[in-house]
Amino acid sequence: MFEALWRYRYFVLASIAGELRGRFARSRLGLLWSILHPLAQAAIFALVLAEVLGAKLGGVEDKTAYPVYLLAGMAAWTLFSEILNRCLSVFIEYSGTLKKIAFPRICLPVIVWGSALLNHVFLLAAIVVVFLFFGYIPGAAWLVLPLGIVLISLFAFGLGVMLGIFNVFSRDIGQILTVALQLWFWVTPIVYPQTVVPEHLRWLLHLNPMVSLVGIYQDALVFNRMPDLAPLLLPTVIALGLFSLSFLLFKRASPELVDVL
Template sequence: MLAALWRYRYFVMASVYGEMKGRFARSRLGLLWSILHPLAQAAIFAIILAEVLGTRLAGVEDKAAYPIYLLSGMAAWTLFNEILSRCLTVFIEYAPTLKKIAFPRICLPVIVWGGALLNHVLLLLAIVVVFLFFGHFPGIAWLSLLIGIVLISLFAFGLGLTLGIFNVFVRDIGQVMAVVLQLWFWLTPIVYPIEIVPDHLRWIINLNPMVALVGIYQDAMLLNRWPDFMPLLIPAALSIGFAAAAFAVFRRASPELVDAL
């Protein structure tokens, strides 16, 4: 499969560009919408929670700390959510293409992965501009975002590809995951700091691998602090494990995908 991806690398790159261009066809703002949507959602949360409800981060005096904390977490979650959601339905969306054109089917989720990474880079650039408006300048610890991007995208890709294959045969999986992702978002400290979670519920939060992964962004972008690598061991193992399992499941199910579609 890796050799096939390499042979079709130009097809993958052209498809990423074509998908991005087609997604915003006849739109005056085009690619900017992929940046404006998460920024608008974060701005709504920030205005309601920070300005109306007076939400503040403990131990941080900066008034812009909460919006920065929120934007950091939203950036990490947007990457995870886009890769997972698109991989979940990619084979169903491209069913006509799979039936008409012969190419390695593993290219489809990789195209989705590449498009999501491109969106994410543009979103980070937009967030930098917002941070500069707040007088918050990027530091050297921002380099740790590369670790976050790799682990989050690998985790989302592995989980999304596995569920996406099962979703071809059992369409209920896509419907269930729409609800699961909403619950998962609120079980991840993005809108709220983890310190406010009651002690008797903290164990639920600690079971969530996205807590440590989102924390990479929050530590780097808000506090200019490198992450603690010990809590990342389990999420890193899960990311590698899900990716390996996804390729194994895909290889086994690939001959039956088109028939099921």
């Protein structure tokens, strides 16, 4: 499969560019919408929670710290959810293409993966501008962001491809994931810091790999500090495990995908 991906690398790159153009065809703002949506969502949370409910970031007196904390968490979650959702539906979305054109089917999730990564780069560029507006100067800790991007994307890709294969055979998977993602978002410290979680419930945070992965962004962007590597060990193992398992599962299910579609 990896050899096939290399042989079709120009097809993959051209498809990523075509997907970005097609997604925002006949839109005046085009690619900006992929940046404005998460920024707008973070702004709404900041307005409601910080201004209306008076939420603050513990240990930080700066009023802009909480919106910055929200942006950091939303950036990490947007990357995760976009890759996961696109991989979940990619085989169904491109069912017509699979039936008409002969090419390695593994190219499809890789194309949506690359498209999501490109969107994320543009989003981070917009966040840098917002941070500068708030007076947050990028520090050396920002250099660790590629680690967060790699781990989150591997985790989301592996999980997304596996669920995407199951979704072909049972469309209930997509409906269940929609609800599960909403719950997953709220049990991940994005709109609230970990310190507000009651002591008797904090053990749940250790079961959620996204806590440590989102924490990479929060530590680097908000507090300008390097993340603690020890809590990242388990999420790294899970991400690599799911990534590897997704290719094995795809290899076994690939011959039946087109027939079921």
